[in-house]
Amino acid sequence: MGRWEPDARGRLLRAALELFSERGYEATTTAQIAERAGLTKATLFRLFPDKREIVFQGQARLVALVTTGVQNAPAEARPVELVAAGLSALSDAHTQEHRDLGRTLDAIVASSEELRERAVFKRWAITSAFEQALIARLGDPHKAGVLADLGTRAFYTGGEKWLATDDRHCLADYVLRELASYEDLMRACFTAQ
Amino acid sequence: MGRWEPDARGRLLRAALELFSERGYEATTTAQIAERAGLTKATLFRLFPDKREIVFQGQARLVALVTTGVQNAPAEARPVELVAAGLSALSDAHTQEHRDLGRTLDAIVASSEELRERAVFKRWAITSAFEQALIARLGDPHKAGVLADLGTRAFYTGGEKWLATDDRHCLADYVLRELASYEDLMRACFTAQ
Secondary structure, X not given: OOOOOOOHHHHHHHHHHHHHHHHOOOOOOHHHHHHHHOOOHHHHHHHOOOHHHHHOOOHXXXXXXXXXXXXXXOOOOOHHHHHHHHHHHHHHOOOXXXXXXXXXXXXXXXXXXXXXXXXXXHHHHHHHHHHHHHHHHHOOHHHXXXXXXXXXXXXXXXXHHHHHOOOXXXXXXXXXXXXXXXXXXXXXXXXXX | OOOXXXXXXXXXXXXXXXXXXXXXXXXXXXXXXXXXXXXXXXXXXXXXXXXXXXXXXXXXXXHHHHHHHHHOOOOOOOHHHHHHHHHHHHHHOOOHHHHHHHHHHHHHHHOOHHHHHHHHHHHHHHHHHHHHHHHHHHOOHHHHHHHHHHHHHHHHHHHHHHHHOOOOOOHHHHHHHHHHHHHHHHHHHHOOO
């Protein structure tokens, strides 16, 4: 029961995604997930409060990555380069393997109101961490807030494009290209139709 | 039981806010809210699935307001003017009475993890409605997404400033001033520190 289980979190994630895909999110129980992962229910509940959180276990890591990414940007970085540093740290943690996982995850989240609501909260948690890290570097909450929105949008929109294709580009290519497009976009929005 | 109760939704909102302030959100039951409002539990459950949704009853109206606000903007409006039209429609629905209500509401939401998570979802619902309305007018999902983020941020940040003061300015003054500040802000972010 209490013993250490190698990669218990990853095993629970894979088991949960399999079962949610096969039977649906609502119909799957924590007992079934634990069994599929070859673990006890006690181990599952030591790691996660409920089945929903198994799917969102990556949130804490993404929050930490964006925070240290912005913190570690060069002292002379312009505001938009601080955002790019946060986005690079986020994106570089995603391998081609995550691309398949991401597609499965997106399909499951789309199937459940409860998961969609939780996914919105995850996006907000990333935006919020981005904002706090940018405030620490820029000392300007106003600027930090707008840049955090832009950065998070670049991460999600670039990510959608990455998941929708099968080229050899890494996530960072998509995300940083997205961010770079916002400069012209903003200019166009504030001037002409 | 089934009879029409005048302003049942408003009475439930006021009763819920009173009780949440007095006893805390967790400790308050739907039975207590119905009783304080002078209504039956059956009436409460005909209108809301749970106590949480009583507090967020304004969401549907805000979503409708931002949508029609953008729809009804003049044909020649620049992109940023479409955002301003959506924000005016949202803001003009808020009276000085809403200012007191907003302060009470903010304090209650801040006290509960469940309510904070729901508030993030409400903000996303407004952003999403803004985005869809802007896509319909601009035909450019890319531009619409970034503008929807900026517009929603202007609404919330302007709103915070409005709630924090007691002058005679209306919400629209704060929100539109906030939006106007984003042009210079964006220029500064993409150029110098």
